[in-house]
Amino acid sequence: MGTLIIGIGNTLRGDDGAGQEAALLLADALAGDTVEVIACHQLTLEMSEPLARATTAVFIDAEYGGAAGEIRLRSLVPTGADLFTHDLIPETLLSAALALYGHAPEAWLYTICGEDFGYKDALTASVDAAVHQVVARLVAACSRAIDSPIG
Amino acid sequence: MTNTITIDPVTRIEGHSKITIQLDDAGKVTDAHFHVTQMRGFEKFVEGRPFHEMPSLTARTCGICPVSHLLASAKACDGLLAVRIPPTATKLRKIMNLAQIAQSHALSFFYLSAPDLLLGMDADPAQRNIFGLMNVNPELVRGGVKLRQTGQQIIELLGGKRVHPSWIVPGGVSEPLTEEKRDRILAMLPEAIGLAWTTYEWYAEEVERFKDEIESFANFPTLFMGLVSPRNTLAMYGGDLRVVASNGAVLEDRRPAEEYAEIIGEKVEPFSYLKSPYYKPIGYPSGIYRVGPLARLNIVGHPGTRLADAAFEGFKKLDRQSSFHYHYARLIEILYCLERTEQLLHEPDILSKHVRAEAKPNAEEGVGVSEAPRGTLIHHYRINEDGLITYANLIIATGHNSLAMDRGVLQVAKRFVNGAHLQESMLNRVEAVIRAYDPCLSCSTHAVGQMPLEINLVAPDGEVIDTVRR
Known part of the structure; x- marks a missing residue:
């Protein structure tokens, strides 16, 4: 498998749903490509298996702090071993993929700074715009079939 | 006067709970309870x-x-x-x-x-x-x-x-x-x-x-x-x-x-x-x-x-x-x-x-029973003539399993816990008896961040005489 994209977030907590919203848009945009997209509420250990099969992984999540709609990107390396599986982070999931299946892909994390994490099922306008920017970047990167999705 | 050990939260289960263990002055277990601390309604x-x-x-x-x-x-x-x-x-x-x-x-x-x-x-x-x-x-x-x-x-x-x-x-x-x-x-x-x-x-x-x-x-x-x-x-x-x-x-x-x-x-x-x-x-x-x-x-x-x-x-x-x-x-x-x-x-x-x-509603009362992973699950509803839930x-x-878990905690605490000198592994066994039941205490209320565990053994005069941290 080539690229795995995992969008994380709670769509009932306002801007926290940014990652999942981006993943749902990407699943539509990249349908039929050799890209697997997972839209989820939170990371779970079972995701270590498709992660280990990928050559490149991109996580998308909301972030608290920073200007609303600000997009941040950083590379990830496998680290850590949490005591519990209720709050897995991408680095730990990469670590699990490495320990269980002998491979962790090259990985990046996109975060989109949120503003309103209250009980609502819509994104604020600036966060929604940022979601579309991230989606456009990743669609472009995947269509160029380059290794890095930084695009 | 008794001392109390509190295990809060109980870990590696679904939901939120704690265990309290009562000790006498000699450090022997006299009582223990399993408490579910979340209210759902x-x-x-x-x-x-x-x-x-x-x-x-x-x-x-x-x-x-x-x-x-x-x-x-x-x-x-x-x-x-x-x-x-x-x-x-x-x-x-x-x-x-x-x-x-x-x-x-x-x-x-x-x-x-x-x-x-x-x-x-x-x-x-x-x-x-x-x-x-x-x-x-x-x-x-x-x-x-x-x-x-x-x-x-x-x-x-x-x-x-x-x-x-x-x-x-x-x-x-x-x-x-x-x-x-x-x-x-x-x-x-x-x-x-x-x-x-x-x-x-x-x-x-x-x-x-x-x-x-x-x-x-x-x-x-x-x-x-x-x-x-x-x-x-x-x-x-x-x-x-x-x-x-x-x-x-x-x-x-x-x-x-x-x-x-x-x-x-x-x-x-x-x-x-x-x-x-x-x-x-x-x-x-x-x-x-x-x-x-x-x-x-x-x-x-x-x-x-x-x-x-x-x-x-x-x-x-x-x-x-x-x-x-x-x-x-x-x-x-x-x-x-x-x-x-x-x-x-x-x-x-x-x-x-x-x-x-x-179909439209044809009865005022309905009971649904099936086996869930943890045991028999019962839903029982009554409705009014407009189809709205009244009960x-x-x-x-x-x-x-509530009564059996509560009694189980006491049995295992009496067998393994020595209040005179606490060891983490003693308390893990007390938690493990609960884990055996795999209780699901409504995990839709997720814990955020680290789940700490600290047990203090407090003497009758309030002095902390032993602590176990996780």
């Missing part, structure tokens, strides 16, 4: 809602076993509609329930309890977790991941998503099964069944090492309750209630599940938000009973599928009164669920398009 806030919302609303009780609530709720709504749902819908509902039980049991056994079983109750808590297990036995963890994935993927293929699918509806299911999906599920099963059997064989050898735990982990006589099929086999979806005593005496048999209130009473204790059901004919608290995998296997003649029946022969040789053997029973049930799914998918009418009975009673599987 579902029975009250659903009042006034349209009955057809109930499956979706009550499924939100839990993020691990939403399918179980969806199912029991839809069955209660079938009762309100007074319809008999199409046979194919019954089979499809059964498959989703079996997938739910298999994936939940895999989570309990591999993720939550295997660290204790494989690394040892006395292992360093920094290593005694699923990640520590990966370093020691990655093959076992990979098997657990695959089994959980299999159950989740079946749920997703049937219901559209892994958590909170809305496919089970009053009157049946919302969509029939396609040939392509059936074949995809069938293709997954041989590997999963192989993994389940390998794990069972491994554990059947390992279990001999836990003599102390078997003797003291809630090992006392109680009643056992669950649903049984007319063929005397496991009945995860339907069947009648059976209550059996530890000595094998059958106290209730072929009791229609709708009559649950005639044999089950519910008591509220001031130290816990979890209600304490009891067997009415014996009274409270002597009418203590257990449900779930151990109870189910203690009340049936045999599970009802080839490999599960073979594993059951080993189970029959165990001390079946000990709650430690919930783990063993869970592995047999994973086998049963996967094998039974395979059987159902080969039924000639499984792809039938007739999967839903349409809801939910008896959650974990609730049935």
Whole structure:
């Protein structure tokens, strides 16, 4: 498998749903490509298996702090071993993929700074715009079939 | 004057709870309790809602076993509609329930309890977790991941998503099964069944090492309750209630599940938000009973599928009164669920398009009962003439085990805890007896951040004389 994209977030907590919203848009945009997209509420250990099969992984999540709609990107390396599986982070999931299946892909994390994490099922306008920017970047990167999705 | 040890929160379970252990001045355990510290209130806030919302609303009780609530709720709504749902819908509902039980049991056994079983109750808590297990036995963890994935993927293929699918509806299911999906599920099963059997064989050898735990982990006589099929086999979806005593005496048999209130009473204790059901004919608290995998296997003649029946022969040789053997029973049930799914998918009418009975409410009261991973789950509703809920009673599987868990904590604390000098491993055993039941204390309220554990031993004058931190 080539690229795995995992969008994380709670769509009932306002801007926290940014990652999942981006993943749902990407699943539509990249349908039929050799890209697997997972839209989820939170990371779970079972995701270590498709992660280990990928050559490149991109996580998308909301972030608290920073200007609303600000997009941040950083590379990830496998680290850590949490005591519990209720709050897995991408680095730990990469670590699990490495320990269980002998491979962790090259990985990046996109975060989109949120503003309103209250009980609502819509994104604020600036966060929604940022979601579309991230989606456009990743669609472009995947269509160029380059290794890095930084695009 | 007594001292109190508090374990708060209890870890590696679903939901939030604590354990308190009372010591006398010599450091000997005199009492212990299991407290569920979260309040949910579902029975009250659903009042006034349209009955057809109930499956979706009550499924939100839990993020691990939403399918179980969806199912029991839809069955209660079938009762309100007074319809008999199409046979194919019954089979499809059964498959989703079996997938739910298999994936939940895999989570309990591999993720939550295997660290204790494989690394040892006395292992360093920094290593005694699923990640520590990966370093020691990655093959076992990979098997657990695959089994959980299999159950989740079946749920997703049937219901559209892994958590909170809305496919089970009053009157049946919302969509029939396609040939392509059936074949995809069938293709997954041989590997999963192989993994389940390998794990069972491994554990059947390992279990001999836990003599102390078997003797003291809630090992006392109680009643056992669950649903049984007319063929005397496991009945995860339907069947009648059976209550059996530890000595094998059958106290209730072929009791229609709708009559649950005639044999089950519910008591509220001031130290816990979890209600304490009891067997009415014996009274409270002597009418203590257990449900779930151990109870189910203690009340049936045999599970009802080839490999599960073979594993059951080993189970029959165990001390079946000990709650430690919930783990063993869970592995047999994973086998049963996967094998039974395979059987159902080969039924000639499984792809039938007739999967839903349409009707308006025809009854004022409905009861839905099914087996959830942790035991018998009961939803009971009454509605007014507008179809709005006027009464809801939910008896959650974990609730049935409330009295047994509370007594189990005391038994294991007396056996292992020495208040004069606390050791983390002593307290881990107290937690582990709770983990054996795999209680689900409503995990839809997730904990955020680190789950700390600090136990202080305080002298009568208030001086902290010992502390254990995790």
